[in-house]
Amino acid sequence: MALDFQYDELMFSKSTVKNSYAGDVVYGYEFEIMYPSYRGTFLSCIEKLTVKLDGVEIDQKKMRFTLNGKQFLISELPTLCHEYWFVLDRAVITVLQDGGIPAGAKQIDVEMVHRIPYTGYFGEYLTLTSHGTLQVDNHVTEAIK
Amino acid sequence: MALDFQYDELMFSKSTVKNSYAGDVVYGYEFEIMYPSYRGTFLSCIEKLTVKLDGVEIDQKKMRFTLNGKQFLISELPTLCHEYWFVLDRAVITVLQDGGIPAGAKQIDVEMVHRIPYTGYFGEYLTLTSHGTLQVDNHVTEAIK
């Protein structure tokens, strides 16, 4: 009964969308997510992580996941058995997109499938699917240069 | 001609042997090593790491390797593709040994076989074997409690 493990509201805690700058060039946009649980996890427990912008799924190869000062490809997450995601730490998801967040963009949806690694009671591990939604607004924060 | 890649003297830079304490219990001893090169590497490039105390090889299962605030088993090193060993950072090798460094111990020898990951010139990667020697003295430092 996965109804008893529900912290999805934590995923987007105080998060905003920012454009990503290198010098004066905008090469993408980024936002923060938290791990939706009462405890931290290892990135190897993330089985799937998808992002939709206004309903359209972002190419996984255009996404980067940054945590603990390191940047990962989404495809690498399952291999990161020593990368701990502390429950108060924010991971940054960057979407590589020339010019940044498209004008008029409204909503970002994240879906994360994650294994709960200690739930080996009587068999398989519990795997949850968490959802989070972020309204883009027009409050796109600018980077410090 | 591996004669042109020789920084072994860096491995034991200002290192001493300390006993490892938990409360008032001595559960092992530890010493620091640096990566012997002009640049840092990824721990996944370490192919072999052995320690001898007065000529007797330490059981790999009794050794721990700590870097970047994380502790690893020696057997895990080849899997750590995202654990970077900065050239000025010291890794700690802990040997689990009740009572700590044995009385009268004189010398620690480390041998590290490591792949140079960018040396794919015309074929295989260059793999080096570095050696370092540390005199134990009787200056075994005590831990802060």
Added chain:
Amino acid sequence: MKKMNEKIELGVSLYSLTSEFVTEKMGLEDCLRAVAEMGFKGIEIVAAQTVPEYPNPSDKWLFEFRDLLAKYDLKPVCYSAYIDNGLRPDRDLNHDEIVQFTYNDMLYAKKAGFSMIRTQHSISPQILEEMVPACEKLDIMLTIEMHHPHHPRVEVWEKYIELMNKYEHLGVVPDFSIFQRKPHRLLVERLVRAGFREDKLNSVLEYHEKGIPCENAIGELSLNAEEAQFTRDLYEKFNPTPLDDLKTLIPITPYIHGKFYILDNGEFDPCIPYDKILPMIQDLGYKGYIAAEYEGHHFDMSVDARQQLRYYASIFNKYIN
């Protein structure tokens, strides 16, 4: 008997304050100050929640935490560990990794002043016994939590219980979720939000309470497929082990998880029979901490956990001492 204290005393797992902690309404020191003010004496931390550097807390963190506990006159009772057996996608943790995690947690616990770690049943009987010399050397109790849906007759637990009777430094931490007899209010509310028609659900809960079999409920109450599945889940989950199991458990129990999900007052838990449990463990001679372990945040993060802890303390005081 695993006598960890002179009497039965009330502790708290900081896990109870999850909602306040993870939403950053309360920092670690705020949590400690709050529980000290409420009168809790002993502290448990879930390291994987509390320690930013998990799984390898630095000496600096551990010593600062130890000093923080001393500042609020709180006793470090239990350092809660995990066996994150499913950490890797390709295989379970292997022997050496489980030993490494467990031994490290014992060292960290010792450094921060704890004399006990609580681990999980997937440690395996073999590794549990293998750790005994380290427990003795460090003088650290190594305990396994028995949590719902486990009970003493689960096969692996029969072996654990044997080892816990044999070795002074091994023990069980019963989590009183094993005695939960019906779903708590927050779960009921969640089921309703998930689409279980309220009147149907109430009828199911009546059937369950009266001991009418699950298939009767499903057959007689015109449930839809989803409701039927929830009903099966409810019957499976709320099938508590007998309180009599305490007779097996208490002699090997150095510490207890006083689990609760939601309390409406400081008198009575409708879900877990503390009115029977607390007198019984006293009669059985238990001497140690019971950690208030509030878990309602799993279902509703807006509940005031401090109020819940006060209610729990009140129930505890009603029966103990």
Added chain:
Amino acid sequence: MKKMNEKIELGVSLYSLTSEFVTEKMGLEDCLRAVAEMGFKGIEIVAAQTVPEYPNPSDKWLFEFRDLLAKYDLKPVCYSAYIDNGLRPDRDLNHDEIVQFTYNDMLYAKKAGFSMIRTQHSISPQILEEMVPACEKLDIMLTIEMHHPHHPRVEVWEKYIELMNKYEHLGVVPDFSIFQRKPHRLLVERLVRAGFREDKLNSVLEYHEKGIPCENAIGELSLNAEEAQFTRDLYEKFNPTPLDDLKTLIPITPYIHGKFYILDNGEFDPCIPYDKILPMIQDLGYKGYIAAEYEGHHFDMSVDARQQLRYYASIFNKYIN
């Protein structure tokens, strides 16, 4: 022509100060101050040496570094990247990983104020060309170092040279190790320490210098097996590509690695023919930085690298301007 500057100017790779940096005799700022005082104008960093947070330097580090360069009036010329193709034990880096490393290094370079990154030949022609739109968008030159034992007729380089002629933002960084004609003193000393009898080695070096074939040297000089192997290595290694290759390279060269191993004075490098190279690149119209790249620390960490850099600057000034 890849015109990166108004004239030929002297830069330095901080790699030259490896020994001072890795033994903590000089910190990063000490290195910058020292080279600024010696008159070097442009800076190259080897990120995998200099950046504690490698491979992902934080904005904080990059901005502080940019400001530190400004403080000493040093120009950020080249951010040196690696393709650590053998990073994993099981396979080479894949396409996506090489693109990620390369694109990131371009972003980091841009943030710190560099307009060029130098990568390695294992990037592959396909990925090199794939990066061109990003180079144009960021206005970052993407260059590949041509290092001994490479030269323009190595197959992959024929393709690279074609692309570098085609795209404005691609270029080569010749490392003048490709022109080294004989072993430097530190290597000779190391060979002697490794057991090569000094008189025998001197004879081998005479044979090599006169162009007498390797097998004659081995046959006529009564070398032992180890000496014979060293001799074969020497003949293979010190077989420089013709200086004429500069005619192919200079038009696609935005930056040069002025490699040297050991200098005994500020007049002449006995190993790499700077007396011929420097006038030649000037004649060929090169406009850009030459980075002094001292590499003797690979062989002897006790040599004073600052003295070596002064010698190199002196040779540079003898021929340029």
